[in-house]
Amino acid sequence: MWAQKTISLPPQKRGCHLVTSKILESIESDLSSFKCGLAHFFLQHTSASLTVNENYDADVQADTETFLNRIVPEGRSAPWKHTLEGPDDMPAHIKSSMFGCSLTIPITNGKLNLGTWQGIWLCEHRDRAGSRKVVVTMTGA
Numbered sequence: 345m346w347a348q349k350t351i352s353l354p355p356q357k358r359g360c361h362l363v364t365s366k367i368l369e370s371i372e373s374d375l376s377s378f379k380c381g382l383a384h385f386f387l388q389h390t391s392a393s394l395t396v397n398e399n400y401d402a403d404v405q406a407d408t409e410t411f412l413n414r415i416v417p418e419g420r421s422a423p424w425k426h427t428l429e430g431p432d433d434m435p436a437h438i439k440s441s442m443f444g445c446s447l448t449i450p451i452t453n454g455k456l457n458l459g460t461w462q463g464i465w466l467c468e469h470r471d472r473a474g475s476r477k478v479v480v481t482m483t484g485a
Contacts, residue, residue, distance in 0.1 A: 345381075347374040347482045352475050356468045358432075360397075360405035364463040368456070371480050376454040381484015383456060385447045388477045391436035391470050393443035399463030408467070412439050436469035443467055451484055 351370040353363055367385070368375070375383070387394045398404035416435045417423075424434035447464065450457040458464075466476060 345377065345483070345485060347371075347377070349374060349480050351478045351480060353466055353478060355474050356466060356476075358468050358471050358473075359409045360395075360465045360467045362399055362402075362405070362463045363466045364399065364456075364458075367464055367478065367480070371482070374482055375451065375456070378451045378482055378484045379453060381451040381482055383449050383451050384481045384483075385449070385464070386479045386481070387445040387466070388479060389445070390440055391433060392473065392476055393440045393445060393467045393469065394447050394478070395443045395465050395467060396447060396449070396458065396462050397465050398461055399458075400461055405465065412442075412467075412469070416442075430471070432469070432471045439467065439469040451482060 349371055351367060353366060371383070385394055397408070416438050418431055418435045420431075422431070422435065426434040426437070449464075468476075
């Protein structure tokens with residue numbers, strides 16, 4: 345069995361955002377049909393990323409953003425050539441490549457089989473981003 349849906353996530357400010365509940369709201373009816381399977385999440389953007397991380401303490405999200413900003417420089421002293429879309433664009437592409445644009449999560453008894461403290465994050469790497477689209481493909485029985 346297969347199911348696929350494209351989800352539009354609303355614009356977020358720069359940083360790491362827990363989006364598990366928004367995603368689940370959009371796929372619940374399809375997800376509940378699977379006893380055992382896989383859910384693949386593909387973000388259709390090159391200046392944001394998806395990752396699985398802490399779902400309890402928001403300090404982890406803030407600390408992750410601080411880490412990313414320290415290791416990927418921005419501004420006039422940054423060495424990037426690609427600046428046509430603004431000074432935050434090339435750093436956003438690098439950060440997106442670091443975390444990636446896709447996730448695969450097991451499905452067990454109609455639910456995403458995440459660990460107790462795990463959630464899906466959308467990491468927004470631009471200062472002024474629009475909505476983000478995620479293609480969710482589920483397969484299994």
